[in-house]
Amino acid sequence: MTYTPPELRTVEVTRYVTPLREGGSLPALVEADDEFLYVLKFRGAGQGIKALIAELIAGEIARTLGFKVPELVFATLDEAFGRTEPDEEIQDLLRASEGLNLALHYLSGAITFDALVTTVDAKLASQIVWLDCLVTNVDRTPRNTNMLMWHKELWLIDHGAALYFHHAGYNWEEQAKRPFVQVKDHVLLPQATELEAVDAEFRSILTPERIRAIVALIPEEWLQTIDSPFEAVEEHREVYSKFLEARLTRTETFIKEAQHARKALI
Structure with missing residues (x-):
């Protein structure tokens, strides 16, 4: 059987739904332009991009081995996205995370x-x-x-x-x-x-x-x-x-x- 290399979709974040206050990285539940909800991991939080790299590599290795892992996608955060956010901590996080981030498909009800x-x-x-x-x-x-x-x-x-x-x-x-x-x-x-x-x-x-x-x-x-x-x-x-x-x-x-x-x- 021919091996097909993995690919990740890229989505545009359109709406910040709510923070998921777990640990120090402040991931968030967001909606994207494909109308799905995702758990967004911010490049500007915690261990930053290195944590995203680890998430990407380990998650896709797990998928390759047959584990059930929520779909990973690249998620683009526009520079204007955080301007209307009233929470200063979240606003700072959004500004520090402009560009390409990583997100996991949200498993509603899990x-x-x-x-x-x-x-x-x-x-x-x-x-x-x-x-x-x-x-x-x-x-x-x-x-x-x-x-x-x-x-x-x-x-x-x-x-x-x-x-x-x-x-x-x-x-x-x-x-x-x-x-x-x-x-x-x-x-x-x-x-x-x-x-x-x-x-x-x-x-x-x-x-x-x-x-x-x-x-x-x-x-x-x-x-x-x-x-x-x-x-x-x-x-x-x-x-x-x-x-x-x-x-x-x-x-x-x-x-x-x-x-x-x-x-x-x-």
């Missing part, structure tokens, strides 16, 4: 996943733990699961805290070799008994071609805006591919860490 209410089988738990170990996603804990139940199905959201190596000087070679010690706090770790089987399946799916196709989605303007040690945009982009490809060659490192952490829990 409820936050609660491990005490919903049981996740061993395979799915192992798949999610494996994904989060690969992309170093620290934000899937009992306190903040970043998963939703929608139409009786589990959906993954909010991957902006992943790929944290890019907040530490882009020392990707060293970071790629490290186990993911934060897995000890993963909400699904107790059920993740099939990591080795999942590893074989997922590594066969995440070929270098697919990794590079996902990384190619990063807008050039985002990479140009970020302070980085790289002279060229493509060199900067290449680091994300190299980091993920390197981790895929060393999955036994994070699998052993996860298995050790799980044994300590039970």
Whole structure:
């Protein structure tokens, strides 16, 4: 079967509906010119564009692996959009986020996943733990699961805290070799008994071609805006591919860490 590289639509934000006051990034529910509602992640908030890059890469890797993830779209915010906003904090955020942002399709009526209410089988738990170990996603804990139940199905959201190596000087070679010690706090770790089987399946799916196709989605303007040690945009982009490809060659490192952490829990 011929591989079709992923593509993201671009929408224009037309209406600010309401802030979603979760954490420090102040995402918002907005309406776009396609008349759909989206959860908008602002380039001017929190960790800024790096969080958008992590959201984009981790979200599309999850989709490639078959997880249910809300559609990601690029969302353009016009410079005049925030002029009528009465809240000064939100107005500042809108002004700092003019241009291209990232948004997730809003799952109306979805409820936050609660491990005490919903049981996740061993395979799915192992798949999610494996994904989060690969992309170093620290934000899937009992306190903040970043998963939703929608139409009786589990959906993954909010991957902006992943790929944290890019907040530490882009020392990707060293970071790629490290186990993911934060897995000890993963909400699904107790059920993740099939990591080795999942590893074989997922590594066969995440070929270098697919990794590079996902990384190619990063807008050039985002990479140009970020302070980085790289002279060229493509060199900067290449680091994300190299980091993920390197981790895929060393999955036994994070699998052993996860298995050790799980044994300590039970």
